[in-house]
Each structure stands twice: as C-alpha cells, then as structure tokens.
Amino acid sequence: xxxxTIEGLTKAYPGVLANDHVSFTIEPGExxxxxxxxxxxxxxxxxxxxxxxxxxxxxxxxxxxxxAPHKPxxxxxxxxxxxxxxxxxFEALTVAENITLGMENAPPRAELSARIRDVSQEYGLPxxxxxxxxxxxxxxxxxxxxxxxLLQNPxxxxxxxxxxxxxxxxxxxxxxxxxxxSAEGVAILYISHKLDEIRTLCQRATVLRGGxxxxxxxxxxxxxxxxAEMMIGGELAMxxxxxxxxxxxxxxxxxxxxxxxxxxxxxxxxxxxxxxxGEILGIGGVAGNGQDELMAALTGExxxxxxxxxxxxxxxxxxxxxxxRILGLLTAPxxxxxxxxxxxxxxxENAFLTGRSRQKLDxxxxxxxxxxxxxxxxxxxxxxxxxxxxATPAQALSGGNLQKYVIxxxxxxxxxxxxxxxxxxxxDAAAAAAIRQSIRDLAAQGSAVxxxxxxxxxxxxxxxxxxxxxxxxxxxxxxAAGLSVEKIGLMMGGNLAEEADxxxx
Amino acid sequence: MLRLEPRRRPSKLMLGLTPVLAVIATMIAxxxxxxxxxxxxxxxxxxxxxxxxxxxxxxxxxxxxGAPLVLIAIGLSLxxxxxxxxxxxxxxxxxxxxAGGATGLAFYPMxxxxxxxxxAIAGAAGGFAWAMIPAFxxxxxxxxxxxxxxxxxxxxxxxxxxxxxxxLRDPDGFNFPESRLFHDSATLPIIISGSRAHxxxxxxxxxVVIAYxxxxxxxxxxxxKLTGQAPKAAAFAGVNANxxxxxxxxxxxxxxxxxxxxxxxxxxxxLVPALPVGYGFTAIIVAFLGRLNPIGILLAGGVMALTYIxxxxxxxxxxxxxxxxxxxxxxxxxxxLAMDILITYRVRIRRTEVA
Numbered sequence: 001x002x003x004x005t006i007e008g009l010t011k012a013y014p015g016v017l018a019n020d021h022v023s024f025t026i027e028p029g030e031x032x033x034x035x036x037x038x039x040x041x042x043x044x045x046x047x048x049x050x051x052x053x054x055x056x057x058x059x060x061x062x063x064x065x066x067x068a069p070h071k072p073x074x075x076x077x078x079x080x081x082x083x084x085x086x087x088x089x090f091e092a093l094t095v096a097e098n099i100t101l102g103m104e105n106a107p108p109r110a111e112l113s114a115r116i117r118d119v120s121q122e123y124g125l126p127x128x129x130x131x132x133x134x135x136x137x138x139x140x141x142x143x144x145x146x147x148x149x150l151l152q153n154p155x156x157x158x159x160x161x162x163x164x165x166x167x168x169x170x171x172x173x174x175x176x177x178x179x180x181x182s183a184e185g186v187a188i189l190y191i192s193h194k195l196d197e198i199r200t201l202c203q204r205a206t207v208l209r210g211g212x213x214x215x216x217x218x219x220x221x222x223x224x225x226x227x228a229e230m231m232i233g234g235e236l237a238m239x240x241x242x243x244x245x246x247x248x249x250x251x252x253x254x255x256x257x258x259x260x261x262x263x264x265x266x267x268x269x270x271x272x273x274x275x276x277x278g279e280i281l282g283i284g285g286v287a288g289n290g291q292d293e294l295m296a297a298l299t300g301e302x303x304x305x306x307x308x309x310x311x312x313x314x315x316x317x318x319x320x321x322x323x324x325r326i327l328g329l330l331t332a333p334x335x336x337x338x339x340x341x342x343x344x345x346x347x348x349e350n351a352f353l354t355g356r357s358r359q360k361l362d363x364x365x366x367x368x369x370x371x372x373x374x375x376x377x378x379x380x381x382x383x384x385x386x387x388x389x390x391a392t393p394a395q396a397l398s399g400g401n402l403q404k405y406v407i408x409x410x411x412x413x414x415x416x417x418x419x420x421x422x423x424x425x426x427x428d429a430a431a432a433a434a435i436r437q438s439i440r441d442l443a444a445q446g447s448a449v450x451x452x453x454x455x456x457x458x459x460x461x462x463x464x465x466x467x468x469x470x471x472x473x474x475x476x477x478x479x480a481a482g483l484s485v486e487k488i489g490l491m492m493g494g495n496l497a498e499e500a501d502x503x504x505x
Numbered sequence: 506m507l508r509l510e511p512r513r514r515p516s517k518l519m520l521g522l523t524p525v526l527a528v529i530a531t532m533i534a535x536x537x538x539x540x541x542x543x544x545x546x547x548x549x550x551x552x553x554x555x556x557x558x559x560x561x562x563x564x565x566x567x568x569x570x571g572a573p574l575v576l577i578a579i580g581l582s583l584x585x586x587x588x589x590x591x592x593x594x595x596x597x598x599x600x601x602x603x604a605g606g607a608t609g610l611a612f613y614p615m616x617x618x619x620x621x622x623x624x625a626i627a628g629a630a631g632g633f634a635w636a637m638i639p640a641f642x643x644x645x646x647x648x649x650x651x652x653x654x655x656x657x658x659x660x661x662x663x664x665x666x667x668x669x670x671x672x673l674r675d676p677d678g679f680n681f682p683e684s685r686l687f688h689d690s691a692t693l694p695i696i697i698s699g700s701r702a703h704x705x706x707x708x709x710x711x712x713v714v715i716a717y718x719x720x721x722x723x724x725x726x727x728x729x730k731l732t733g734q735a736p737k738a739a740a741f742a743g744v745n746a747n748x749x750x751x752x753x754x755x756x757x758x759x760x761x762x763x764x765x766x767x768x769x770x771x772x773x774x775x776l777v778p779a780l781p782v783g784y785g786f787t788a789i790i791v792a793f794l795g796r797l798n799p800i801g802i803l804l805a806g807g808v809m810a811l812t813y814i815x816x817x818x819x820x821x822x823x824x825x826x827x828x829x830x831x832x833x834x835x836x837x838x839x840x841x842l843a844m845d846i847l848i849t850y851r852v853r854i855r856r857t858e859v860a
Contacts (some may be wrong), residue, residue, distance in 0.1 A: 321742065331741075333741060339738055339741055342731055342734045344734050345597050349727070351736060352727065353741070354742060356724070366723055
C-alpha cells in the first residue's frame with residue numbers, strides 16, 4: 001500500500017506560485033529523491049508535508065487516510081519526521097537534553113539515554129548521550145537530529161540536503177544508515193541537487209522545476225547529465241554569438257581561497273578568473289556553493305591576501321570597501337534590504353552608503369546633503385525608480401524598485417568593474433529586463449562586469465563568458481556562445497575537474 | 506492566545522507622543538503606589554511634578570541635576586544608536602570624578618584659571634579609559650559590553666571608597682573617609698548667583714548641540730546610525746565596526762567622566778564615597794525617554810531632574826521612602842519600553858496555537 005499520496009498540492013506566495021498542482025507518491029521503504037534547482041519549490045513542498053506550511057489546495061493521504069497536518073507535532077505523531085539542513089540544537093546542552101526538548105512525551109532521562117545508545121548503535125550512528133552538543137562536529141550534530149527522529153519510529157523521514165555539511169566518509173556512513181532504514185520499511189524523502197548521490201542512493205526521483213513536477217524517473221537509469229537537463233529544463237535559450245571585442249583585463253581573481261566564517265558556509269577553493277573591459281562574466285551555480293563568500297571577498301567585507309584580487313594591475317585583496325570604490329570596483333550584494341541598503345534610511349541616505357567617496361558626497365567629514373540628494377534623484381530618474389521621492393525610506397519601495405535603485409546606484413558611478421549578485425532575484429519581469437539592459441549598457445561602455453546568479457536563463461541572456469561555482473570552486477570560464485544544456489548540466493553536476501581538463505586540452 | 510505581529514510602518518506621531526504618554530502613565534501608576542503607601546496621591550504628584558517650578562531655588566536645582574543626566578545620556582545615546590550598550594556610565598562617572606578631583610587636589614593650593622580645564626581633561630580621560638576596558642574586551646574577545654561595563658561600576662565605586670580612605674583622605678579631616686574640600690581654583694564657577702548652577706550646565710548644553718550636528722550632518726553620525734540599523738550594510742559601506750565600538754564607548758565614557766568631575770568640583774566640592782547617586786543609571790532612562798535624540802534628551806533630562814528634586818521634597822514633606830522615587834523612575838522606563846512594543850508591533854488574539 002502506498003505510504004504517502006500527494007495530489008494537486010498548490011501553494012502561492014505573493015508574486016510567486018511556489019507549488020503548482022504537485023502530485024506524486026511515496027511507497028513504504030522507498031528512498032525517493034526530490035530534485036530541483038533553488039526556487040523550484042522543494043522546500044515549500046516538504047514544509048507542507050511536515051505541517052509547517054498549509055497548502056492552498058490539493059490533498060495528501062498517509063496510509064490511505066487523509067493527511068493534513070496543522071503543525072509539525074501532528075506530522076510527527078502520524079509518523080513523518082524531518083531532518084533540516086540547518087540544525088536546531090542548543091550547544092550548551094547535552095545530546096540527551098537536546099533530544100528531550102524535541103519530544104512530546106520524553107521518557108525519564110536514564111531510559112532515554114539507554115534508548116539513544118541503542119538506536120545510535122543499531123543504525124551505525126555512534127553517539128554519546130552525555131556529551132555537550134557544542135563539542136560535537138557538524139556530522140555528529142546531524143546524527144543527533146537523525147536519532148531524535150528515529151526515536152519516534154517514523155514511517156517517512158524527510159532529509160533536506162543532508163550531505164551538504166558532511167565529509168565524504170560521513171556521507172558513506174549516512175548512506176548505510178539510510179539503506180538500513182529503507183530495508184526496514186521506512187521511506188525516505190531525500191532532497192538534494194547532488195546528482196551523483198541521488199543516482200547511487202535513490203530508487204525513484206521526482207523532479208521539480210518552477211513549482212511543477214516536470215519528470216519522474218529511476219535515477220539509476222539516468223546519467224548525471226540527463227538528470228541535470230531535467231532539472232534545468234530543455235527549453236533553455238542558448239545565447240547567439242554576439243559581436244564582442246573585449247579590451248584589457250580589468251578585474252583578475254587569482255587562486256582566491258577563503259575559509260567560510262559560518263558553520264554551513266562553503267570554503268572558497270582557488271578561484272581564478274579574469275574579466276576584460278566590455279565583458280560580462282556570468283557565474284552560475286546553486287546557492288550555497290560559495291556565492292556569499294566570493295561576494296564578501298570582492299566587496300572587501302572580508303580581507304584576503306593582497307595579490308588574490310587585482311584591479312587594473314593593482315593588488316587590492318586587503319583593501320577595504322570604500323577604497324575599492326575609489327579605485328573603481330563597485331558591487332551590489334544579493335540582499336537588498338539590510339545589506340545593499342539600510343531599510344529605515346531614506347533613499348538619499350542610502351545613496352551616500354556607496355556614493356560617498358567616489359561621488360565626493362562629503363567634505364571635511366560633513367555630509368554634503370545637497371549633492372547627496374541630487375545623486376539620489378539622478379538614480380531615481382535615470383533608472384525609473386517608482387517612489388514618491390528621495391526622502392522615502394528604502395523599506396517602503398517594492399523589491400523591483402529598490403533593486404533598480406541599488407543597481408543603478410553602482411551603475412551610475414561608472415565603475416571600472418562591477419560585481420552583482422542575483423541582480424533580478426524576486427524582481428518582476430519588466431524591472432528585471434531594465435536591470436539587465438543597464439548592465440549590458442555598462443559593459444558596452446567598457447566596464448568589466450561579473451554577474452553571479454542562479455537564474456540560468458538570465459545568465460545565458462547576458463553573459464559573454466560563463467563559469468559555474470560548485471562546492472567553492474569555479475569552473476574554467478568559457479565563451480557563453482558555445483555552450484549547450486548538456487555542457488552546463490555537466491558543469492553543474494560537479495564534474496569540475498573533468499571539465500577543467502577538457503577546457504585546457 | 507496573544508501574538509505580536511510587526512507593523513508595516515510604525516507611526517511617527519506615536520513615536521513622538523509615547524514619551525509624554527509614558528510620563529502620564531507613570532504619574533497614574535505612581536499615584537496608585539503612593540496611595541497604597543498611605544499618602545495622598547494627588548498631593549504627592551503635585552509635590553514631585555509641579556512644586557519644583559514654583560520655587561526659584563528649585564528651578565536652578567533642575568539645572569544642577571539635569572546637567573549630568575543630559576551630558577551622560579548624550580554620550581550613551583551615540584552608542585545605543587549603534588547597538589552598543591554601555592550600562593556602566595555610573596562607573597565612568599566615578600572614575601572621572603576621581604581623576605578630575607585627584608588632579609585638582611594635586612595642584613592644591615595653586616591658583617590659576619588653567620586648573621579647571623586640566624581637571625576637566627583628566628576627568629574625561631578617566632571616564633574614557635574606564636570605558637575602553639569593555640571596548641577593548643568587546644573588540645578583542647567579543648565580550649558582552651553590557652556585563653563588563655556594568656561590573657566595572659562596582660569596581661569604580663570601591664576604588665573611590667578605597668582612595669578617599671587612603672591616599673586622597675583629607676589630612677586635616679579627622680580620619681573621615683573624604684578628601685579635602687577643593688580650593689577655589691579647583692571649584693566650578695557658578696553661573697546663576699545664589700544657586701548651585703555651575704559651568705557644567707553650559708557644557709551639557711553644548712554637548713546637545715554638538716551631538717545634534719554630529720548625528721544629522723557628519724559622516725561619523727551617519728556611520729553610527731548605519732551600524733545600528735543595518736550592520737551588514739555598514740560593513741558593505743566600509744564602516745569599521747571596531748572603530749565605531751571604540752568611538753561610541755570612548756565618547757560616552759569621556760562625557761560620563763566629565764559629568765563626574767563636574768559633580769565633584771561643583772555641587773559636592775570634594776571627593777566622598779557617596780558621590781555616585783545613580784546619574785549614570787538614570788541617564789539610560791533619559792536617553793530612551795528622549796528617543797536617543799539630542800533635543801529629546803534635553804527635555805527628558807529636565808523631566809528626570811524634576812523627579813529627583815520633587816522626590817527629595819516628597820521624602821521630606823510626605824516622608825516617602827527614597828526607594829519609592831527609584832521605583833517611580835523605573836516605572837517611567839518600563840512604560841516607555843512597553844509602549845514602544847505597541848508602536849512596532851500590534852497585538853493579535855488568535856485561537857489556534859502556533860507550533
């Protein structure tokens with residue numbers, strides 16, 4: 001009998017249909033992969049199964065009975081457990097104490113500790129109930145989360161990108177555990193975009209794209225390339241050869257390595273690329289593969305070795321953000337509110353945020369309010385930002401308008417090199433087109449531009465050269481005009497070394 | 506079940522109005538408190554809030570009490586705007602008084618108009634140095650400045666006691682734990698004759714003007730506000746967070762130290778163990794009551810000075826316990842913060858429980 005049946009689940013958020021009539025089934029004991037790019041709707045879907053989000057329409061049935069959990073507690077009671085990508089553990093508490101906190105009816109401490117030992121032994125996840133979570137490695141912390149789920153005897157275990165934080169050895173251990181659970185009849189819904197893992201581990205796969213189920217398949221019968229093609233879609237418009245005559249190299253990144261500062265971040269591994277005057281380099285890849293770290297190194301928020309970043313022949317790895325702007329390297333981070341702009345400050349004050357030194361908006365330490373205001377007005381006018389005026393706080397603007405403002409703020413300063421992360425994320429189509437056009441115009445005027453994005457359509461549309469960031473390493477940039485879906489699929493699948501050999505050969 | 510939901514945009518009008526509402530709520534709750542203590546609430550409120558204005562000497566006393574509160578609160582407000590929480594102004598106040606006072610004593614019995622400026626510099630430097638301890642620990646080890654600065658208050662107070670019982674003790678003072686009275690050149694000039702209003706009042710007013718210009722016109726003020734509102738945006742703009750920590754803690758320490766020196770060389774006239782009367786803590790209330798805005802702080806300093814003076818009168822005439830006045834001041838901050846919650850959030854009543 002089918003374990004979980006999902007029929008026509010739909011969930012809309014303002015401006016986006018996260019899940020659009022999603023239907024599929026999970027059989028008992030099956031390891032079922034849920035595959036898709038970022039933003040494909042995987043998270044929304046599992047949140048609905050786990051009772052964190054309520055569907056707008058559609059039905060679920062568990063063991064043939066209607067299943068509509070209102071909260072995770074109900075889902076757990078029905079036998080559905082979930083291990084999140086980011087753990088919720090208290091570092092100052094022991095393993096047993098942490099597990100107690102997550103349970104509805106926790107048994108006495110001694111009994112619980114014994115059960116933790118039993119379960120962790122049985123499933124090959126050695127764990128000492130009395131150790132402080134703060135002393136555990138990331139892999140061990142994941143075991144705590146898994147054991148917490150297993151203690152409740154789940155019928156369905158949802159795992160959200162479990163291997164993204166694990167070492168290869170830990171991945172092997174985890175897979176053995178999952179296979180054992182599967183053999184005992186526990187179904188596993190396995191979310192990942194690591195195609196090789198899915199091929200070795202999963203018996204079936206459901207592929208989501210743009211909130212819809214676009215394919216179902218048996219991963220073992222597919223190649224990483226064909227899975228990637230299902231994930232990114234066959235209708236990707238390939239760039240036509242563009243007349244493009246790049247000038248001198250402006251921005252060069254040489255062997256840039258940088259350890260991540262956050263437990264779930266990605267270390268950058270010897271990233272090397274150059275961008276020439278008039279060139280747009282598109283950097284694709286799934287979020288969490290080092291985009292944030294690369295951006296922090298390029299904005300100057302994190303210092304790296306001086307010679308790792310070169311701007312027009314000058315080493316600037318240790319140079320701070322403000323000085324980089326004077327030298328001509330401007331950047332626009334992904335997060336509009338709170339990073340690229342201060343939410344409660346007016347557009348004028350936000351113009352000062354990056355315009356201060358390059359636009360000379362201050363004199364003798366005082367803010368020149370008149371020139372700051374006219375700079376803000378120039379951005380608003382030139383980039384068609386819909387707002388009552390420059391005194392409006394940034395947070396009052398719609399996402400698209402604020403994005404036009406923060407990109408326009410950099411473009412208008414005529415950078416020698418511009419780096420933008422997710423320039424059209426969450427932006428409506430008209431604003432996105434305007435932003436892309438302004439980036440292209442800037443390159444046409446001789447700036448070197450780097451666009452980091454997860455939107456492959458966008459990258460294919462504007463890039464002259466293209467590379468993929470995967471696991472903190474960058475593939476060798478190659479002309480976008482010669483690319484095919486197969487090639488991109490291969491690059492995204494993580495076969496970077498192989499790809500690099502091809503490119504060099 | 507009650508639930509707080511953030512409002513889209515907090516009302517500007519209410520932001521300005523709540524300090525006034527908080528004062529009114531404090532009067533009402535204070536009246537109830539006084540009634541429970543068996544006092545006539547209307548009379549008590551009148552004595553605290555109205556009577557000080559009717560008497561000329563009390564009016565100048567408002568300046569004497571208000572000056573240190575405003576001076577300290579102006580410094581604290583800079584840090585609070587940048588999310589840097591100096592809770593130890595009381596300690597910096599004491600060290601400022603010690604450093605300034607000891608300098609004055611060291612020059613005894615020399616004459617000269619240069620002595621007071623030197624004392625002021627020493628006082629500010631003392632407060633600055635005391636505040637740099639939490640600043641250094643925060644920058645170097647990410648230690649919590651709230652705890653460090655607060656604990657250093659008690660160290661400072663004990664240091665004052667130790668020094669006035671030892672090296673700074675008045676040689677002709679019959680072994681009382683207090684210093685010699687400051688001589689004329691080391692005592693602040695009086696600006697209103699017949700009162701205790703001293704030159705420090707002018708410095709407090711100047712600090713309001715300077716802070717206003719700093720916050721509204723200067724790049725540093727911009728950086729302080731940016732650091733508080735959006736730390737990631739500040740890092741993106743190139744603001745050095747550690748520099749802001751040092752500047753904010755240092756400035757608030759220096760101003761608190763200056764206030765301490767004024768207090769010692771002004772109304773008190775010597776170093777005594779009872780010098781710290783809580784200005785450093787009350788200034789936190791002043792800073793928030795004034796919405797961290799220099800002009801607001803000036804007004805709030807006046808209100809708090811009123812509760813001090815009226816409270817003293819109430820202690821004498823109604824024999825209210827001294828603690829009742831502290832409760833009164835505490836209620837003011839409590840009501841203000843509670844109302845702030847209602848400005849930024851709305852209360853929703855929901856029947857279903859949230860997981």
